[in-house]
Amino acid sequence: MAANNRSTAQEQQNQDILMIEGMRCGSCAIAVEALLKKQPGVSDAAVNFAADVAMICWDKEKPPLANLQQAVARLGYRLHSSVDPDRSKLQAESVRKHLQRRLAVAVVFGMWSMMPALLIYLAPFGAVEAEVLWPLAVASGLFAAPVVLYSGSHFYRVGWRTLIAGAPGLDSLIFLAVFAACIISTWQIFAGSYHVYFDAAVMLITFQLIARLLDTSVRRRASEIIRRYLQHVPEQATLKNPEGKLETHPATDIKAGEHIVLRAGEQLALDGQIVQGHGQADLSMLTGEHMPQALGPGAELLAGCQLVEGELELVVTASTGQRRIDQLSRSISALLSRKTTLQRLTDRIARILLPVILIAATAAVGLALVQGVPIPEAAARGLAVMIISCPCALSLAIPLVITMGHANMINRGIVLQDPAALEAAAEVGAIVFDKTGTLTTGEPSVNSITPARQWTESGLLQLAQDTLLESPHPVARGLMANRHSVPEPAPEGTRGSFSGLGTRWVNGETVALAGRASWLREQGIDVPPTEDTGMSVYLACNGLYAGKIGFQETIRQESAATIRQLVQQGYVIYLLSGDTRKACLDLAKRLGITPEHVLSEYSPEQKHSFIANLEQQTPTVFVGDGLNDGLALAGARLGIAVGNAASATGAAAAVYLTESIAKVPTTLQLAQRARKLMYQNLFWAVGYNALVIPLAVTGWIQPVIAAVAMSLSSLCVLLNSLRMQSQIECDSAVSSCKLSSSLQPLT
Template sequence: MALSASPLLEGEELSSLEPAHSVVLMVEGMRCASCAIAVEARLKRQANVSDAAVNFAADIAMISWQDKKPDINQLKRAVARLGYQLHTSIDPKRSAEQALKMRKQLQLRLAVAVVFGMWSMMPAILLYLAPFGTVEPEFMWPLALASGLFAFPVLVYSASHFYRVGWRTFIAGSPGLDSLITLAVWAAVIISCWRLYQGSAHVYFDAAVMLITFQLVARLLDTSVRRRASEVVRRYLQDMPARVQVLDEHGNESTLAIEEVTLGQRIRLNSAQQLALDGVVETGSGQADLSLLTGEHEPQMLNEGDELLAGCTLIEGCVTLIVTATQGERRIDRLSQSISRVLSKKTALQQLTDRIARWLIPTILIAGGLAIALSLFQGLNITQALGRAVAVLIVSCPCALSLAIPLVITMGHARMINNGIILRDPAALETAADSKVVVFDKTGTLTTDTPSVSRVIPTYKWTEPRLLQLAASIMQDSVHPVAKGLHAYFITNTASAVPALNDSGERQSLAGLGTQWHSAQGLALAGRATWLAQQGVDIPKVSEGGMQLHLSLAGEYAGCIEFEETLRPEAVSVLRTLQARDYAIYLLSGDTAQACSAIASRLNIPSAQVLAERSPEQKHRFIEALERKTKVCFVGDGLNDGLALAAAGLGIAVGQANSATGLAAAIYLPNGIEQVPTSLRLAKRARKLMYENLFWALAYNGCVIPMAIIGWIHPVIAAVAMSLSSLCVLLNSARMQGETPYREET
């Protein structure tokens, strides 16, 4: 299969990166997806708000408007009435601390529910066996009371979260699962207490405890995976230097925290240091590694007036910069904010579950009312009618529905780990089944960061081994990529056996030009052809293109070594496998057109599907434009890919991707792209099982609710039946772990 050429998308990819009228805010205090539903519903009702999307996993809300901007203070007050806090600044650290605190609270609540729930079930079991003569009639009421007393800590402490969130979603006008749980639990408790007051031993405390325990398990499974998304922004910025060297008006140097630096101040950046703030070069020169933000493989020369962004590293030289963007306004900050916007968007599966929750609750309440009416019509008393309604509420409580997605994620995560695949964002997996296009970044994804020697061109007085050895001797202490390439060449080739030149003498690296070595044989030079010519070396006419290293010794030209990017060993076989499965392959990179075309030709990627010299924002816009036509999987490595990875239907980060990229992607492959085909297959399998679980959970409710209405299901049996539905979902999800993908052809 092949899609139309990329020019069709060129106009579309120039669309705005962000909505014209929108803002991303942080929501503090959310504990589950129902909290997000309540906050979202409340925000949508506020003046001038055209739309709102709240993401529980990332603790963020995106507010959109048409003409007049909403009053942020009014939005804060509206959210505060629900018990949450709205912040204009995103604080990932606070979000991470809140996630950890919430997880510990859930674990404690579950521990209390399990311990006291078991004690509550013990007298309940004896009551079930009473018709068989195992319990004397005079002991039945005390056993029922004991069941209620043991259930008390579970009902008061373990379930308190469900009551609080259920009330908040109710008053917000969007009652969800927590509202239904609250209703079912308190209906069971009130009827049980009333029956105890009447002297009856027919109570339902055990059913309420089972309901609470199962829901806590589901909530803990869900948060254990999904809350990792809140780490994206925090990890995106955590590796930036915290302090910089600042120069005052007299040239005196001091070290300040980046929060204390203001616009226009002068900072110094030395060799091998990473820049913490955006700036413009005032004095000095050097070579910078821009790959984290641009994907550009080859180091770039810096001169006065050039812009250098936070996250870039100075390889050689020393420069003084004037700060043009402080913390919070840097290019890297804008990228993290854009990722927050992307994370706030809801996927199709999330929208589907929201719709299910909206119509399921009124349906269940109507079913409970029908059960009461039918009971009274059949001549039952009000207590018996209410008991039947409780059975309807318990049996229809969608535990299986709430477990449907987290169980597949948990099972699939273990299965993927066994294949060297790390699941990061399960919400994106649902698009895998429809993916038709795989877009690859180049640098660090299809290629390594060490160039390879492609051709050695010595002059007639030199041999290839001697020229290589001269180059290795000159570049002995260099950190330039070609020095790494030479080192790799000598490790894998017999040329390393050539006797080394005398390595004594001083070496000096001139940023952007080359390296000179005062050897015993004379001055040796390695660098650009133009620089050697400026040093008086007579160089034959050469065409400079790509990565070349020209060498001379004692004023005599020795030859040239050409380098090319090194393909990952598995790149050819992986792309061949994907193409055989009818995926269209695109190459999207920040590197030069010449470098991208060279790699594309080696991998059989059509030239019309090669896009070079793209910034992170342009990558994002291209992915968005392509997504409007078909489902896209983007495979990348590096900070400059984070935005595209988050925007793609399925993002896969590979290789030694930094922590931000790995978390912005749905899947992380630490060992390279070899497992990309397997990842796609497992992701498709996971998405299929998610939909199967949703179907069976809803089908279960469709079967048992009518049975409960006509009185065929006792409340206790309803609790058992509810657990059986969860067991069915569990067994179906276990198929994910047993799925063995066939071995990819090499």
């Protein structure tokens, strides 16, 4: 284990996350990645278009950033030393609008270009006179000009860049096919012939713009993940200058070593160490522990944590950019830069197809010339090969399954946020659950009421409610939420809170205390010997012990039934939490999770490390709720965020369940179905090329028929993807029946 930790630490030291600005598609990412891998000192590189990030690795010395920036600039992109979520968001919006404008032009002018082309196709049937065929061909070219020159311009730029980088892909093929179609068509027009192929170029561009828009709408979410992640930290802090004066400053202007003040109810903007004051802080944002922790001088407090009670003075230990939450966001960026199995497979197929298609097109031209075919017709054969084998279906295979499934699944409270989810669930063997907010509600409920002799249960409960009426402590909220009836308005009195200890309520001659047993004893109350676990409130009235109220975590109604169903389906269940060992074991016992699979007091980094180690044994799903789960959700084979997940958590997960974990079994089944459809689409796309390329090479298929066949190939992928909706209906009904039959009251 120690060796693995050292290895992981070394890998993290020898890698860095950079931001790429200017990428507009997956081919851009392929070109930048290929170029970065060739740079001196770079041992490996991975570029993710969806996240706008590049992860570079090195063995000995870190390559100079300036050299990498200069290399990337040659392709027309900009490399930045840090990830800027706002810049990524603006870029994502720009790409979306860019594609929408070009698609609108392609659809409008493409329709007009296709109309004269259609009349030319019908000429052999006597639909038009021979003398109007040439003007129709010219009209088709004129209407195609805006599509070719404007809508397709991006493909040419990227195609040329990827050729220069030595990593040609789909854009390079589109560039060559459109260029060839236009050159041959223009040549035919000047030669007085009406055999033009502008419509084929228009169809190619339009289909690819649709594919890009679908892919973009599904996958460009990563900038939102980091942006939302950091939204949970305030932008300003209260600075205490050397003279003791308090001033509000932007957190970015405050440096390590300066002093800041944090008051009750405020959230910490910077990492710091307490130098003065006591209080209770909610650390659940980063640790997941549901109970506020008592803190005093010397304790560390991280940005994002909220002070529940008290007032603290801290010395800043990490400024903006170096905070723990900044490190977590960079780690998530690194995880998002990874490529999934299907993405890598699609990239490999596209890289292999391009040289195969170019060789086949050249062979078609050569074979035609050997057979004595005129040069224009021989060139048309080569063009037919390029058009019919253009992998439009390959580029649509994955986005269409996502799109078809998403609209139907979202109505059932299942939101797919990453195509990786649909391939990750196929071989899942273990499911790891977070505790607080996932299996439990996050607020405690009354478990037991033990009054002293002179008190009744209802009287003790009323005393606790009156005393803790204004307390922000979770136990107090749980106490109010568990009232069996609406009490009368509590007498006003005065209430004083003692951070981490308890509350005193004075109402006339009545003095009531509620808090820890040790604190009551310090006030002279004779409290019976008991173990103070932090999940009980001890009460006293007018100097006499009144009793105690015990609390337990409130389990979500569907948790036990869902876990039973998953166990019956053969999954191994783990409980992973930042909470205490006792709290985790108590919950596991109530849900039927074996103690050997309970892991407690884990930090976000430790959670991710555990998931990574478990992945080496079996594909793993992590189900979580809360910002401290973001790293584990992004790093797991399949991350599922549930319920009231923090916005950053919901974005970091591949799947977001808007209701509860009751949909986890259904999600896994549907993801497996979708992955199967993806592979079927990929098989068809590759098989289609293997079938039609030889026919096109031998001259059996003309360019216009090639364009139609290319469209039919994409249509086949579309029809197969539509099966996702019917399978969702069927699988959802089966899963609902199974879950309903397994629901039993909790004991």
